[in-house]
Amino acid sequence: MSKYPAPKFSSALLHPKYWGVWFGFGFLFAIVTLLPYKVTYKLGRSLGLLGLKLGKSRAHVARRNLELAFPEMESSEREAIIVENFKNSGLAIFETAMAWVWPDWRVEKHFSYENKQHILDLAEEGRGVLVVCVHALNLELTARAFTSFAPGYGVYRPHNNPAYDFIQHWGRTNNGNQMIDRKDVKGMLRVLRKGERLWYMPDHDYNRNKSVFVPFFAVPDACTTVGSDILISASKCAVVTASGFRTYNNYHLQIDNDISDQFPKKDPVGVATVMNKAVERVILRCIPQWMWLHKRFKTMEDPNVKKGIRYD
Template sequence: MKIDKKPDFTLSLLHPKHWGVWFGFGLLALIVNVLPYSLLFRLGRGIGKFGMRFGGKRADIARRNLELAFPDKTQQEMDEFIEENFKNSGMALIETGITWFWPTWRFQRLLVVKDITALKQHEANNKGVLLCCVHALNLEITARAFAVLGLPGYGAYRPHSNPAYEFIQYRGRTRNGNQLIYRTDLKKMIKVMRQGHRLFYLPDQDYGHNKSVFVPFFAVQETCTTTGTSILAHTSRCAIVPGSGFRNSDGKYEIIAGQSIEDQYPRKDDVAAAAYMNHYVEEIILRAPEQWLWMHKRFKSLPDHSLTNSRYL
């Protein structure tokens, strides 16, 4: 289903089969709007820690990722890291509620603007930007944060199959001027950047062999990495800016997008471009590594399409 426009409300959304969705999001909206952030923080991390009891498979994936990416970590360091990662995963639920349901005046209080000079400069010059972020567990917060700061963008998007969920999700993700583009609509992505807009892009996961190359990522020398960054950058002639919005020790979200990296970006060499981008992806993740999505099989694809030699067996 290819949809990238705001879904309309219809009476069919009130059918009893959707009541669970309405109740769940209604409860989340109530909780995040009634409780102070300090309690929401404790609640979210508590949910994550409780989830560890049932997340053995995800914990195994995170551990294997850490073994591959940081082979020098001790067992104790990995245990502590994984627990922190689970706690942040629970907090991600609360952060989604905050992003979708908090009023702007309250949301602004969570933000600390560290450096957004590159985005401001490109905005003044009407230059399109490929804003490269990562799958941080607080990604919803980050996307809205840029919009609240007057720098909204377009996000690649896959509609949810449940229409009630989709109705709520779409509105939550388009707060303060953000817009959505269907995830495979490359023509529209290129068009909006040529028109001087920003496109949120996440080049940090394993999307399979199609339009990918194998380059270093942390300690893994052959990591499946998308060439989508170079395709979009070359065809749109946009600027490229790494961005992030990780939570600091004070519970504030530090917004960073101050470095423009397109001048040395090897647009016509897919392998060199992917390796170049991975360097900056690593730099972003290392700002707060425990807040990244380590439970995803980042290193699952192998150069020879092998399954018997999977890194996760």
Template structure:
């Protein structure tokens, strides 16, 4: 496990100065009132479309692949809303790391806490399915305020950002685990801990199987869910942090335990979990992280989708 990192003087080296400037600006911006942050964030997201053309192309392609039944105009409208969420996601990261608990609580309505309570009464660990919504840092913060758990993450290559994100995430959580530490996750779940786990990205061919996701028949999907559920037998509980329209705040929706996942094979588990992910994404499709290449890994012989 990773505990709260100790600040190291080496992080003051000149090679980190530009990063420090960016952190300082983010800290100052998120001191602003939320209605103003909402207007700035959504505007920044729309403007960013002119400079992040490659990411716009990826997001547009993902929407085409996943929602072929939408009209072109409907997908373009969803694309613009999604990039508004990209802009807000930057500020929401700062809000999740820097805001005091009272300010986070004030913006959130929380439903479904009883689903966590039920799992704990049954002496189960909780595999908390936290998808890559653009508000994920803020969502993890509010969840941890109510039910501190253990985050799963990939250490950042920038040592300063790695220290900052770990410090920020642990303001309301217990500790962090490297996403490669499967044994640590199983041990924590068996001890009744809550593990924040995101099975919705393409993690490459070595740790994936292919299962349907939306209109994609073969989406590379992590086989880790199968292993964790089979060995630790936790409750499997998705949650969705959703930004409300027009700067009206947020809601965190904690869904019921998915019950007995099919464990006949890792493909069966992945297929079931992708249906769960679809339902969660559809609660806030404009706020999902469409700008990454979710379908990069293809079965042998299949052409790239990008």
């Protein structure tokens, strides 16, 4: 089985230039370990409000994304979503720490599950599963919840800071999940063909290379990866969307039924179109908890049009 090799600890990671990283994560881990969830919740969302005041450019990105995706939505509703989105972004910092250091009993205390038997049944059949998640702000915590009954492989992008990378990889794998390099497509196919689960997030703009332009919400030409077609067509895996949205201090992990029969064969545009519709259904469950701060519509279909022009 192909997996991303764990970064090795060395004395070089203790160099003073990395002390800020070690201190920052240590402080976060101490907060989520020692403080009650209610206190952490308030701290995180207050931090998000501060980010809204200081991050005007990111607020502009979120506003434009919502304008493009939901042109018929009232501006007051969009502004309310932006405020909530920033609050959730602040909380996401603490939720990441929770995902990495909370004991199993504490995670289970805050999670409820829907349709998890479906994942287990597919495993009994020996069928690989492409678990399609979205960039929800509590994604790390959702991935951790899966380890209690169905661990799998996450697509991994190494961090440029080696100390951060060491902590991040440890956090994502110390409870059962494994990582696979985002460029290792053959490894991903091996995972699926062997009947394992691969976490997959096709909801961002990953630039023009290996992408097609298909509808996403109200945008008719959203840059969308063709990776879905490659993985589904070559592995004949099940495709299951999942979400782990939060209502105050409770997280609900919803697992949907297999939709692999909805995808056309050998049709990258058709597959991307179906996948975007599936992703939309997940995001609509809780719009304020998706990552609207990302420039989802930055890449234009016409290569001669400036990238990011929709956000000018």
